Amino acid sequence: MSVSDQHDLVSVQTHDFDVAFEYAQLRADNAQDGAIVFFSGLVRDFNQGQDVTGLFLEHYPAMTQKALTGIVKKAKARWPINRVRLIHRVGQLHLSDQIVFVGVSSSHREAAFDACHFVMDYLKKQAPFWKKETTHKGDNWVQTLEKDQKALDKWQKDD
Amino acid sequence: MSVSDQHDLVSVQTHDFDVAFEYAQLRADNAQDGAIVFFSGLVRDFNQGQDVTGLFLEHYPAMTQKALTGIVKKAKARWPINRVRLIHRVGQLHLSDQIVFVGVSSSHREAAFDACHFVMDYLKKQAPFWKKETTHKGDNWVQTLEKDQKALDKWQKDD
Amino acid sequence: MINVVFFAQLREQLKSDGLSLDIPTPCTVQDVQQSILTSRPEWQDFLSNPALMCAVNQDMVQLTAPVLEGNEVAFFPPVTGG
Amino acid sequence: MINVVFFAQLREQLKSDGLSLDIPTPCTVQDVQQSILTSRPEWQDFLSNPALMCAVNQDMVQLTAPVLEGNEVAFFPPVTGG
Numbered sequence: 001m002s003v004s005d006q007h008d009l010v011s012v013q014t015h016d017f018d019v020a021f022e023y024a025q026l027r028a029d030n031a032q033d034g035a036i037v038f039f040s041g042l043v044r045d046f047n048q049g050q051d052v053t054g055l056f057l058e059h060y061p062a063m064t065q066k067a068l069t070g071i072v073k074k075a076k077a078r079w080p081i082n083r084v085r086l087i088h089r090v091g092q093l094h095l096s097d098q099i100v101f102v103g104v105s106s107s108h109r110e111a112a113f114d115a116c117h118f119v120m121d122y123l124k125k126q127a128p129f130w131k132k133e134t135t136h137k138g139d140n141w142v143q144t145l146e147k148d149q150k151a152l153d154k155w156q157k158d159d
Numbered sequence: 160m161s162v163s164d165q166h167d168l169v170s171v172q173t174h175d176f177d178v179a180f181e182y183a184q185l186r187a188d189n190a191q192d193g194a195i196v197f198f199s200g201l202v203r204d205f206n207q208g209q210d211v212t213g214l215f216l217e218h219y220p221a222m223t224q225k226a227l228t229g230i231v232k233k234a235k236a237r238w239p240i241n242r243v244r245l246i247h248r249v250g251q252l253h254l255s256d257q258i259v260f261v262g263v264s265s266s267h268r269e270a271a272f273d274a275c276h277f278v279m280d281y282l283k284k285q286a287p288f289w290k291k292e293t294t295h296k297g298d299n300w301v302q303t304l305e306k307d308q309k310a311l312d313k314w315q316k317d318d
Numbered sequence: 319m320i321n322v323v324f325f326a327q328l329r330e331q332l333k334s335d336g337l338s339l340d341i342p343t344p345c346t347v348q349d350v351q352q353s354i355l356t357s358r359p360e361w362q363d364f365l366s367n368p369a370l371m372c373a374v375n376q377d378m379v380q381l382t383a384p385v386l387e388g389n390e391v392a393f394f395p396p397v398t399g400g
Numbered sequence: 401m402i403n404v405v406f407f408a409q410l411r412e413q414l415k416s417d418g419l420s421l422d423i424p425t426p427c428t429v430q431d432v433q434q435s436i437l438t439s440r441p442e443w444q445d446f447l448s449n450p451a452l453m454c455a456v457n458q459d460m461v462q463l464t465a466p467v468l469e470g471n472e473v474a475f476f477p478p479v480t481g482g
Contacts, residue, residue: 020179027201031255034203037196037275041400042186044193044266057399058326060392063376088399096190100400107203109482110310113276116196120268120400126378128392129399130326141327144369144396151269200482216481217408219474222458247481259482268400279482285460287474288481289408300409303451303478 007083010072012064014091017101022085026105033082037112038103039120043093047142050135057090057099060128064088067127075104075119079111086119088129121151166242169231171223173250176260181244185264192241196271197262198279202252206301209294216249216258219287223247226286234263234278238270245278247288280310320385322350325394331364343389347372348381350391369396402467404432407476413446425471429454430463432473451478 007025011017019040026036043055072084083105093099102119106112131142166184170176178199185195202214231243244262252258261278265271290301320343323336341353355362373392374383385391402425405418423435437444455474456465467473 019182023178023199027199027255031202031204034201034206036199036201039268039272040182040186040195041268042193042195043190045190046266047193059399060323060325060373060376060394062390063373063392066376067378096186107205109198109200109279110306113198113272113279117272120272124400125397127399128325128373128394128397130395131398132326141395142398144398147269218481219405219407219455219458219476221472222455222474225458226460283482284479286481287407287455287476287479289477290480291408300477301480303480 007085008072009085009087010065010068011087012059012061012068013087013089016089016098017087019098019101022087022101022103025085026083026103030083030105033105033107035107035109035112036103036105037116038101039116040098041100041120043095043097043099045095047133050133050137050140052133052135053095054134055093055097055099056132056134056139057093058130058132059088059090063128064090068123071119071122071126074122075115078118079106079115080108081106081111081115084115084119086123088123088127090129118155121148121155124148125152166244167231168244168246169224169227170246171218171220171227172246172248175248175257176246178257178260181246181260181262184244185242185262189242189264192264192266194266194268194271195262195264196275197260198275199257200259200279202254202256202258204254206292209292209296209299211292211294212254213293214252214256214258215291215293215298216252217289217291218247218249222287223249227282230278230281230285233281234274237277238265238274239267240265240270240274243274243278245282247282247286249288277314280307280314283307284311320350320388321390322354323390323392325392327395328364328367328370328393332361343387344384346381347374347379347383347385347391350385351381351393365393367395370394371396402432402470403472404436405472405474407474409477410446410449410452410475414443425469426466428463429456429461429465429467429473432467433463433475447475449477452476453478 081104085103087101102116104112104116240263242264246260261275263271263275320339329335402421411417457471
């Protein structure tokens with residue numbers, strides 16, 4: 001991606017990520033940023049009315065990196081943020097596994113919060129990932145939620 | 160503090176904190192929460208027009224723990240969040256040092272973001288900490304910013 | 319020729335992860351959709367689902383978006399990552 | 401007796417981190433402020449600063465808040481933690 005900083009990252013990967021390492025990358029040699037906000041998404045045991053035992057994450061390989069990079073660029077154009085690290089896992093995941101990480105550094109607390117939140121809201125609606133849950137009653141594709149569209153709408157009100 | 164979970168923490172301390180450990184505490188044995196948001200505040204090199212070389216954090220020892228616990232309780236009453244870990248350092252800090260950590264886990268992404276942001280905004284205006292910056296031109300007390308009051312006001316509009 | 323790809327629940331419903339389509343270009347995503355349904359009328363219920371999303375060359379677009387020779391057109395259910 | 405404490409820039413300006421005050425109770429924080437200024441008129445510029453915050457028994461309050469026998473009353477500049 002076209003980025004302003006070697007510490008930026010957009011990665012779609014099957015392997016796990018290490019939050020401590022990602023945090024260190026946001027912080028290293030960075031005395032200008034007073035605020036770091038991150039979001040971490042995990043596989044939880046209950047979703048849409050079923051006991052979940054695992055999750056398979058399908059994606060559109062040719063598109064995922066491009067979509068995520070576009071979302072990060074939108075955030076960078078909108079807020080005075082510095083470093084952004086975005087990781088999304090694909091493939092078979094288990095209970096409590098890490099799915100997604102978004103970390104943002106900024107000299108401004110509000111910008112770091114808003115940009116991190118924005119990236120997650122856009123990713124939920126505009127990046128080509130699909131979750132198939134494994135339950136004791138069989139597999140089922142996760143359905144989209146109206147609240148995710150509403151989460152996105154709030155960023156458009158401000159435009 | 161009166162908390163719902165042994166993984167909760169409110170700490171005012173001179174020693175540093177370990178974000179990886181705090182994250183692990185939010186995540187351990189916690190398959191119900193799909194979202195973790197954290198904020199980390201760092202000493203930055205530029206603030207209010209001066210090159211900063213360090214920071215001394217004074218506080219009101221009898222009040223800090225009480226004030227922080229009250230803010231966490233407010234957040235828990237307002238959002239469906241589960242674990243909260245809040246750490247604020249005091250004493251002499253240096254460039255890029257960690258100052259404050261707020262970590263929130265929830266089954267709801269929006270609640271985790273909002274509650275973490277809320278705790279930071281309230282802490283900035285209602286917890287008895289004062290920063291004295293060291294610069295090459297001498298020491299000076301950090302002045303309060305109008306934008307911090309505005310940051311607080313946005314949570315009151317929703318009440 | 320254009321390349322058409324399907325993902326997730328739609329891929330399972332159609333029992334196909336895609337196909338190549340010989341269609342006059344430029345056309346629209348909707349033209350692509352209709353052309354597929356002409357040869358595969360049994361896909362009607364799934365491929366005409368108004369909730370489906372589509373992309374041309376890996377950018378999300380509306381059904382009215384243009385499609386050029388050699389483009390990749392994707393159809394998929396609403397995304398659920400994150 | 402009530403216990404009065406000062407913090408941060410105010411503590412430096414007054415060159416005092418606090419004092420004990422013999423004042424009839426119940427009274428208000430403002431009464432405490434005025435009583436201190438009666439014996440320390442040189443603190444006027446600092447202790448009458450309308451930007452100051454105050455707390456009674458470690459809860460932030462307004463100047464009109466009640467003060468009871470044995471309470472701790474704190475005066476300090478706007479907080480700047482985080």
